[in-house]
Amino acid sequence: MSDSPPSRLSRADKSAQPPRSRDPRSLFVRLVEFLSPGPDSTAELIETLADAEQRELIEPESRVMLEGVIRMATMTAGDVMVAVRRMDLLDIESPYDALLAQVIDTGHSRFPVFEGSRDNIIGILMAKDLLKLQRAPELNLRTLLRPPVFVPESKGLNELLRDFRSTRSHLAIVIDEFGKTAGLITIEDVLEEIVGEIEDEFDEEDGQASIFTLADGSQRVAGDAPIDSVNETFDADLPVDEFDTIGGLVAHELGRVPRRGEYVDLGGLRFRVMLARGGAVRWFKVTRAPDQAEAAAS
Template sequence: MTTHILVLVLLLALSAFFSGTETAFTSLSMIQIQQIKKRYRNRGALIERLHNQADTLLATVLIGNNLVNIGMSVISSELTIRLFGSTALGITTGVLTMAILVFGEIIPKQTAILNNAFICIHTVRIIYLLSIIFRPLIWLLSGLSRIISRLSPKNPRTHLTLDGILHMVKHAENIGILENYRTRMVKSIFRFNDVSVHAIMTHRTKVFSLPASLPISEALPLITEAGYSRIPVFGRDQEQILGIVLEKEVIRALNEPETTLKDLMMPPVVVPESWKIHRVFTKLKAERLNLAIVLDEYGGLAGVVTMEDLVEEIIGELYDENEEKEGSRVTRNASGWYTIQGDTPLHVLEDIVGIEFPHDRSIETIGGYLADLAEELPNPGTSIPTDAGTFIIDRISRKQILSVRFRPGTDADET
């Protein structure tokens, strides 16, 4: 009787082994496999091989588990009949089923999920050896499986989508694998093909430019005061950009005081405002320039965009030693209210507050979003409730929203 009990315990342990191993291998990610291969070269290669041969792996584990469970059933039945007679078989079956469920399935699988890499590393050789021993049975089962698969209706294969990748990135942030700024950077990289240059350019009303006829002796003090190294040069008016002048070229020509900006300017890179920023980036890189003139659909000046603007879309705000640090476009106070500049790109606010604002693809700034909701240019103090929270207009100009406040939630009280 003691032998029977010891064999039962051993078989139950083997059941736990097969169940846990199955879960460990199937939950292992490709990233984990590559990490294992770096540290355990041979075992890592075996793990990758079994992971790629899912049919063989599952067949090996299922064959082993079923043989073990059959053995437990036979031995427990024989032991029960010897001790209590056949009338107690029902009770024994119930107890055995519960033991297999708890100790052979639930506990091993939960443990395997938490320690899948460790378990795979220390069991892969055993599983690989068993796959060789069980090969005839595996071949038979795999053949039957293929026949059934051919007779079954085919479902289209699910491919990894951009939304799926972004969801994984967000999940990685939530569980602490990625820091917040890294999550924003990854999202920005994927969004690089979707954001138009209009969303990040400096609007023409804020562009610093100088007339082409201006002598460099008069231009240099203005350039120095403005703090820019590349200056658009215009002709008859500021809408007609003729070229770009570099500050260093102006300094080099100081010995020729009669020289004008027109004599020093280079042809500008011109792009339409409908271009996506990845396309502008490629063009500036090919031209080896750092500033492009952005034109609207009518050929008029829309604004300018720099290579720095494009890079900042990915890594965030950059400052050089000559640039005065402006406050963030989005700031948050202690009471939970966000103060937002009206020209802030809508996707920037979405990243910061973690909320998506449903909007038309043509709308790119928070000011445009709120003007679209209000169907007019709202007055200061106007409250605009949304499903995501409440916006309050702070400042406006004659044509646009300059500053707003926002508090997430539907019960935002003005403070």
């Protein structure tokens, strides 16, 4: 009895077989990848970018941005937020003049608004919307509020940036695991993790003055303002031997870079931090120290 011939696939069976997937990469590319494999970790990838910059394959600014994108993937809202104790909030029950003064003093464009307790944030007020009350006092402040966006501390920055873009929001309130306010974060805070510091409404062009008079008569002084200029403006006698700028002098006296809202009394003047970024104070609000102000009034 003869053995049966080996079975063969019919043409129809062959056509039913899934086609073999072809690797679109050339043989040369695959060989290079085999001999010189790419980075296996984030640290190695960042080292590769640094090497590319040294070989002038990418610009330094591009490397910084790429590193920012890589590092941001592991960061959360809690890593970047402004802590609740340093948040500038508006009380819905405050009179218009008090609200306007706070908006002018802090210089932000958006403010969380609370009712009763600071944990009960009921909306976001645009500074420009507050001006509508001046023209139409009959308006109710509540009608000008925009709905707040709440995010958990654990929310990834990549996901948060997508949410900001899709909802056209610029500010979110960060809450902790118990549902209480932990801080706030803005789209600017997220973008600065990629591109570095972004100039804002407090920033001035080079060559412009660094001391300005605010609406309440106090002064806004840049952190890099020369101490000589501060002495001349306020008729003060701050030391100029060790430091050139007022920010350096204040940080030395405090022993660290002060945070927003903190203040230091020096030479009869009170330097309250209005804005601090990048490990330095950008702007101070400067007034007479309480004891000096009382002495001048008596």
